[in-house]
Amino acid sequence: METIWDCAIIGGGPAGLSAALVLGRARRNVVLFDSGRPRNAVTRETHGFLTRDGIPPYEFRRISHEELARYPSVRIRNTAVADARNAGGHFQLRAMDGLIYRSRKILLATGLVEELPAVPGIRDFYGVSLFNCPYCDGWERKDEPLVIISETEHAFDLVKSVYPWSRNLILATNGHYVLSHEQRRKLAARGIPVYEQRIRALVGTGGRLEKVVFENGAEERRAGGFVSPVWSHPNVFDRALGCRRNEHGGIAADDFGRTSAHGVFAAGDAANIVPPQLIVAAAGGCRAAIGINSELTSEDF
Ligand SMILES: Cc1cc2nc3c(=O)[nH]c(=O)nc-3n(C[C@H](O)[C@H](O)[C@H](O)COP(=O)(O)OP(=O)(O)OC[C@H]3O[C@@H](n4cnc5c(N)ncnc54)[C@H](O)[C@@H]3O)c2cc1C
The missing domain is CATH 3.50.50.60 (FAD/NAD(P)-binding domain)
Structure with missing residues (x-):
């Protein structure tokens, strides 16, 4: 049976x-x-x-x-x-x-399943030097120069949650305008630059991030970072x-x-x-x- x-x-x-x-x-x-x-x-x-x-x-x-x-x-x-x-x-x-x-x-x-921000080549770095959760991977990245990549309204919260692990942060919103006036003020007060233009490229080898290149040609040397995925x-x-x-x-x-x-x-x-x-x-x-x-x-x- x-x-x-x-x-x-x-x-x-x-x-x-x-x-x-x-x-x-x-x-x-x-x-x-x-x-x-x-x-x-x-x-x-x-x-x-x-x-x-x-x-x-x-x-x-x-x-x-x-x-x-x-x-x-x-x-x-x-x-x-x-x-x-x-x-x-x-x-x-x-x-x-x-x-x-x-x-x-x-x-x-x-x-x-997760959808990552629409940045060229981001999957090559995800899980090696880019992560989504500081509780999981913040210790290994402590005090490093990090980029936070977020296109969503969670951008500010992700910066805030990573801050105890590293204060050497930049926020990249990849062409999205997701910050309130108050959030911008708080980031500026902590010396955290915000890049709202699109990211042209993530540069590095073997998944290890070395720098972020923006559409206007600006570059930032970064050793890794955190991203906001969209989950479904x-x-x-x-x-x-x-x-x-x-x-x-x-x-x-x-x-x-x-x-x-x-x-x-x-x-x-x-x-x-x-x-x-x-x-x-x-x-x-x-x-x-x-x-x-x-x-x-x-x-x-
Ligand atoms: C980059 C990254 C790093 C992380 N690091 C950590 C960390 O260091 N520490 C930590 O605690 N957490 C970490 N997490 C989070 C952790 O992976 C998840 O919270 C955990 O895996 C959730 O477990 P789960 O059993 O709910 O789902 P999962 O582990 O995702 O397992 C779900 C399973 O269901 C299967 N499945 C789906 N649909 C079907 C179907 N129709 N039929 C059969 N099978 C199916 C999938 O194939 C998968 O194997 C990390 C996540 C990511 C993305």
Whole structure:
């Protein structure tokens, strides 16, 4: 007979992997799908996860898979889910491997995709010397000459949040006018130059930024910096399943990951856009797993 999994987890980042561990230990049969495109894939090291500070992202995943292999009721499928829907009494998922899976619960742990400012070649530097979060990568850049590249209304806040790590900052808005009079005054008072013209080029080798060249020919020597990405969801499963979004654009979920759609849970960056951190995503996965297991237990007991 076809298996009905207790839970299908979509996404194998820290949120999904952590949920799989808790559910496996709770003796639940779980299938985890992963398309293998985590948001931090561009980085060489991740920071701030206690006992794993500085670990390469692929090594974090390798250890997680090794630990999950101890629990035989957890299966990992290295494939994307193309479609997930409520089939009345259970969920039906169609995977890119061509197979159909059925489950009692679904956990959406699909992370986010990010669009970077429209600066030529910016992807070559992202994850090596340009980052998005000072809590993740500020320590390694402390006191360096940095550029903040932001085309959005978050420009001023990003400068402010990077300032404790380095006061040697310039702000580049790449042709956008996103600062209020008061924000300009505060930046000027701290000696932080603002460049509003477009960036012509980022110059450096092997992803290590050396200078920023502006359209008017001005140049600034910079060793790295921080950018404001625009985040969006990689899939629309949540909408198809009837989940509401929260005020940050994430999937609205309570403390145990329950969404507005019965049986559908969400964790990690997909649910909790602020603060987007590995340890927070993993904690979210753990909480959602406990929510899922409690719901399954109540239904069966
Ligand atoms: C440049 C950069 C540096 C960072 N550095 C740090 C750091 O140093 N410390 C830190 O704490 N955080 C860091 N982060 C943030 C951290 O990467 C995220 O907060 C964390 O990865 C979120 O985990 P998650 O499990 O929610 O999502 P992710 O890790 O993004 O995992 C989501 C997974 O879901 C999969 N997926 C999506 N859709 C489907 C589908 N339809 N079917 C199957 N699989 C699917 C994706 O392929 C992916 O593997 C960094 C982020 C970036 C971009």
